Amino acid sequence: MKRRFSFVFRQLKRKIVVGIAGDSNPQRQAIVSLCLLALTELALLTLTFCTNFLSAYIHNTLEVFHDFRLRALSNAQSIVSFERATGLFFEQPLQRWHDAGFGGWRFWNTYYAGVHPVVTVLFLVFILVRMLAWKLTRVNWKRMNEGAAPLSSSSPSLSPIAAPADYIPLAASDSPYYAPEGASAVAGRSSFGELTPAQQYRFLRAVWVLSAWLAFFGFLFVPTMPPRLLPVCDFLNSLGANVGACLTTEYSFIDTIGAHGSLLWDWNDESVKTLNNPYAAFPSQHTIFAAWCAIAWIKLIGPASPSLRPSSSRFWLRGLLRWVIVLYPMVTIYCIIITANHYVSDALGGLVVLAISYGAVHLYYAFRSHHFFFSKRVLSPSLLPY
Numbered sequence: 001m002k003r004r005f006s007f008v009f010r011q012l013k014r015k016i017v018v019g020i021a022g023d024s025n026p027q028r029q030a031i032v033s034l035c036l037l038a039l040t041e042l043a044l045l046t047l048t049f050c051t052n053f054l055s056a057y058i059h060n061t062l063e064v065f066h067d068f069r070l071r072a073l074s075n076a077q078s079i080v081s082f083e084r085a086t087g088l089f090f091e092q093p094l095q096r097w098h099d100a101g102f103g104g105w106r107f108w109n110t111y112y113a114g115v116h117p118v119v120t121v122l123f124l125v126f127i128l129v130r131m132l133a134w135k136l137t138r139v140n141w142k143r144m145n146e147g148a149a150p151l152s153s154s155s156p157s158l159s160p161i162a163a164p165a166d167y168i169p170l171a172a173s174d175s176p177y178y179a180p181e182g183a184s185a186v187a188g189r190s191s192f193g194e195l196t197p198a199q200q201y202r203f204l205r206a207v208w209v210l211s212a213w214l215a216f217f218g219f220l221f222v223p224t225m226p227p228r229l230l231p232v233c234d235f236l237n238s239l240g241a242n243v244g245a246c247l248t249t250e251y252s253f254i255d256t257i258g259a260h261g262s263l264l265w266d267w268n269d270e271s272v273k274t275l276n277n278p279y280a281a282f283p284s285q286h287t288i289f290a291a292w293c294a295i296a297w298i299k300l301i302g303p304a305s306p307s308l309r310p311s312s313s314r315f316w317l318r319g320l321l322r323w324v325i326v327l328y329p330m331v332t333i334y335c336i337i338i339t340a341n342h343y344v345s346d347a348l349g350g351l352v353v354l355a356i357s358y359g360a361v362h363l364y365y366a367f368r369s370h371h372f373f374f375s376k377r378v379l380s381p382s383l384l385p386y
Helices: 003-021 025-050 052-064 066-084 093-100 105-138 142-146 197-221 256-260 270-275 285-301 313-338 346-371
Strands: none
Touching: 003 025, 025 105, 025 197, 052 066, 052 197, 066 346, 093 270, 093 313, 105 197, 105 270, 105 285, 105 313, 142 346, 197 346, 256 285, 285 346, 313 346
């Protein structure tokens, strides 16, 4: 069933390319197919990045806000009880300690509001452009100029006849669009560094997308009131309903963005009130995205090269980059706690979600590798650079 779906989907993509580029211009077909790939990837990444807004829309449409607020408060109190029982409830003392000794709230509020989306988007764009550039360099322009047969509506690959039973939808190196290249099975390589940029992108993108959507389901089914809203009595949403819990005698959290503002936006902005889900706290997407960026960057840099000596500037630059990116999720977790936007449990939950996503994607490719190497099926070539 999976192979049949993959074959039909690949046939559909080819028909779209031929419909747009025509059946007599292989160069145009190659460019159109790459543009189609870029658009579909951008659509997937954009939709995934907006899961917070999507959860807010679903809650506002399908649930009475009063019930939504009571569920979020109940879940928040459960988290506080768990943290007190395990000794993890130190968010209030940490915030008071930082406020008394350091301050700088506008910096930390701006870090919370801006660094999270900017760094994630820049890194996603970087690995996407890197993948597209690699695919573009693989297009065999010389062979196409010499008369390689383009795709056409009468091509066997577009035939309505069912695919053979031994069809496996993996890209091959004998495509008229591609220059010769080695084996392309993702899990067939012994290390991440041996994968092509396209394979690396697919792996990292799959981990990020899966973790973001798991967090989305957490926002839907486990809405959690963040610490900053527990003592708040007068913060209203776009519908005029009170968002806080007004537990002023039990909690003393400071809503740092509400009290000191940031350089980018404020909770009182109408767009923020309308689009943002105020109870999207568990698990912490800030933690998920920051840790994903760190893991992905370390994987792209790879381990220290034996050819680099400690006296080399590249040796120290490589080490500096690895340590800086490791500090990024640590600083992010510190930021989301001192600004009272998340509990410690939210950050731990985000790390667990990322670990589950990474393990699931790794197991998926391991299964594909086992299926590929221990079956006697024949690979069918892909004629488009997907």
